Amino acid sequence: MLSTRPYKLHKLESGPASEAQVTSDEARKYYRDMATVRRMETAAGNLYKEKAIRGFCHLYSGQEACCVGMEAVLDRNDPVITAYRAHGWTYTRGVPVKAVLSELTGRASGCAKGKGGSMHMYNHNFYGGNGIVGAQVPLGAGIAFAQKYREDKRVCVTLYGDGAANQGQVFEAFNMAKLWDLPCIFVCENNKYGMGTAVERAAASTAYYTRGDYIPGLWVDAMDVITVREATRFAKDWCLSGKGPILLEMETYRFSY
């Protein structure tokens, strides 16, 4: 049994488990996945410096516990949508490292046939990979609606960053999700910087987990993979029991641009 790191609750009576069972196989898998993402991102960073990758290349280094911890509870039928810091998610959603690097270098063997590049990687139930941050959040609410309509018993994980958290359309999506009880897990990956601006300088409130207002929220120390996993389990159960959307703030850190 391992302890999870403390959570902070917003409009929730209780939160995720403070202890979690982790088998050695699970631990090895999580470690392997996180290390692979780190290695892949480091390789991408080097290719970018060599100008083999042009344009934009937003690396997930430092945030690995977030995608790996969440994916431990999700299954491949739960759709995921995120913004442009997507390589880690692309891998955990089943795209091989080679296909990610091929996409980055614009090759036809890439997961989007080389047409998208860093910010536009997709797979089954992985809706990308979006360049205009914040725009993916209403899309995620729409996907969640489709699942509810089809009675799919799935959750849609809709990720956005601390920068995009100040976009108006994010709040429009929150309103619709709560109004219509959509099975949507909103996830703010707060890595403390929106492009070059620190969160305190961009946001009147940096308590992102409370900014869903009427949507219950959970602050998660996302540098710990088990803490992330238990939070995701809690959130998935919440949505699937018909209680509507929930917001997770994954406080993390990134080592690159």
Added chain:
Amino acid sequence: CRSLAARLGPVCLDAASFSRRRLSFGPQFVYTPESADKSLGETSRMNLFQAVTSALDNTLANDPSAVVFGEDVAFGGVFRCTVGLKDKYGKDRVFNTPLSEQGIVGFAIGHAVAGATTVAEIQFGDYIFPAFDQIANEASKYRYRSGNHFNCGSLTVRAPIGAVGHGALYHSQSPEGFFAHLPGIKVVIPRGPIQAKGLLLACINDPDPCFYFEPKILYRSAVEDVPVNGYVLPIGKAEVLIEGSDVTLIGYGTQVHVLREVARLAQSELGVSCELIDMRTILPFDEETVYASVCKTGRCLIAHEAPLTGGFGAELAASVQEHCFLNLEAPVRRVAGHDTPFPHIFENFYLPHQRRCLAAIKDLIGY
């Protein structure tokens, strides 16, 4: 490979040369520095982003109501256009906004309506779309709907646009066509540093809200001696850069430099004399200069990076055929980006580069 290379331009696509050297991406041109009118006084060597900084510096110095804001603007901006301004004029006048384009522009419109000189930056033209409602429904209609009771004329919105070689879908777009469709605003695109400073100052002083789009590939690659004091260049006036007799070439921004090369090649390879016009202002566009030129040459080629269908070239083409019909020797031609999203890896196939333009000139001459 030979004929493909000839059609596509100075990029050889055979496998052997790919491994030998890197493909060069983006618009292919050489920037030809210009010189400013001597009467404008002392000059300093500036590239395009420095010319923008200089214009903003002049504005903040002379107009106490002026403010400059946008994402990451305080430290100098992602393209260095606002370097040093916060230190010189203070954080009350040069400041960062959160990541909210609709909010930035709406806030800027309000600030301008209250009478202050407002220069808002949108970090990339590709990001301007959340603000489009504010621009279309608020900024462009303010004066008209209030019977001139109110206006947001002291607003200028600046944004970098255009292909840069590696921008892909969301860092390369040319959105001027969408804005050309909004009566009530002005849209300006400079071709170099001297033009940039004069046109930006003209926009800031203009009584209507102005949208000023800076070709990002020129920020560093265009360098010339720019007057250090303030000066304005006329909005709504195109400029004939090269006089010619056989074909009128029309472009704006980066494409002007591509067309310079096209004019040279047309002369040397085809013996065709081209007249080159830089539109400078998209809305309102200089009808007089354009019609006079096409009536003289009888042939017109319009080139822009933005996609063909519904692009600004379509407006120019319709207007030219309407006003110059009896003088036309051939249909008006447009060479533009293809009707697809701006590509990640196919940029060299997408852009209206020299060889595509030259092929169109051949068609015009041989019509």
